[in-house]
Amino acid sequence: MFFGTQEVLTPSLIAGAMxxxxxxxxxxxxxxxxxxxxxxxxxxxxHTMVLGSMVTCxxxxxxxxxxxxxxxxxxxLAIIRxxxxxxxxxxxxxxFACLGIGIACGAGMPLVAALGTxxxxxxxxxLHWAPFASRREYEGLLRFGMPANDPAAEKEVQEIxxxxxxxxxxxxxxxxxxxxxxxxxxxxxxxxxxYHQDLVLALRKAGKFADPVLLMQRTTVEL
Numbered sequence: 520m521f522f523g524t525q526e527v528l529t530p531s532l533i534a535g536a537m538x539x540x541x542x543x544x545x546x547x548x549x550x551x552x553x554x555x556x557x558x559x560x561x562x563x564x565x566h567t568m569v570l571g572s573m574v575t576c577x578x579x580x581x582x583x584x585x586x587x588x589x590x591x592x593x594x595x596l597a598i599i600r601x602x603x604x605x606x607x608x609x610x611x612x613x614x615f616a617c618l619g620i621g622i623a624c625g626a627g628m629p630l631v632a633a634l635g636t637x638x639x640x641x642x643x644x645x646l647h648w649a650p651f652a653s654r655r656e657y658e659g660l661l662r663f664g665m666p667a668n669d670p671a672a673e674k675e676v677q678e679i680x681x682x683x684x685x686x687x688x689x690x691x692x693x694x695x696x697x698x699x700x701x702x703x704x705x706x707x708x709x710x711x712x713x714y715h716q717d718l719v720l721a722l723r724k725a726g727k728f729a730d731p732v733l734l735m736q737r738t739t740v741e742l
Contacts, residue, residue: 528580532627536576540624543636544572544617550640551613554647559606568614572621579625613643659715661687661705663722664695664729672727676703679725683718685710700729707733 548565582589605611616639623632665672680687690704709715715733722731 528583533580536580536624536627536629537573539629539632540572540576540621541569543620543624543632544569546636546640547572547613547617547620550643551610554643557607564610564614568617571614572617572624575618575621576625577621579622658706658708659733659735660690661707661718661731661733662702663731664700664702666727667694667699667701669727672725675725675727676722679718679721680705680707683710683714683721684708 548568551568552565578592582592605614616635620632620636623629623635663676665676684707687705687707690706692701692703694700695702707718709718715735719731719733722728
């Protein structure tokens with residue numbers, strides 16, 4: 520036949536494939552949970568990874584070598600619309616890997632599923648521990664008040680910024696306290712992450728700068 524002969528699926532083969540997809544997806548879920556560094560951790564996403572692998576395994580076994588059956592299942596799945604956004608591409612890759620595990624188990628290729636799980640998770644752990652693709656840039660938004668028309672204070676704040684920052688840029692300034700004080704906003708990049716406390720402390724010790732506030736930023740955070 521053009522599509523080949525389909526292996527007869529016994530209850531033990533079906534159960535074995537489903538259990539294997541469950542166990543391998545659990546490995547992916549554990550590695551994802553261990554290497555997660557975001558702010559919006561979702562327990563339901565972990566469950567989706569595991570259940571998605573098992574559902575995919577079931578669908579692949581249901582299709583087998585039957586083209587008409589596969590087209591019917593494809594049409595049925597096209598009706599389903601998933602509205603949940605996946606903000607991090609890394610999350611999408613973990614989910615896609617679990618679906619791939621389900622496909623491999625359902626197609627009767629447990630060795631591919633096992634080796635794929637091992638190698639992909641080893642790569643994920645190496646990327647988690649290694650500094651690859653990381654950028655050691657400690658950026659922040661600095662705000663403080665300063666007396667209006669005070670050249671000495673302006674010179675002093677420049678000296679403080681040069682001492683603790685590799686670069687700084689004035690974002691804006693506005694009048695405060697009926698024009699007696701000016702509030703400055705600077706985009707800064709610290710020389711070292713430990714300097715964020717030293718910078719604020721230096722501004723406070725100077726005695727000329729009111730309410731210095733430093734908000735550290737991360738380029739990977741989506742607000």
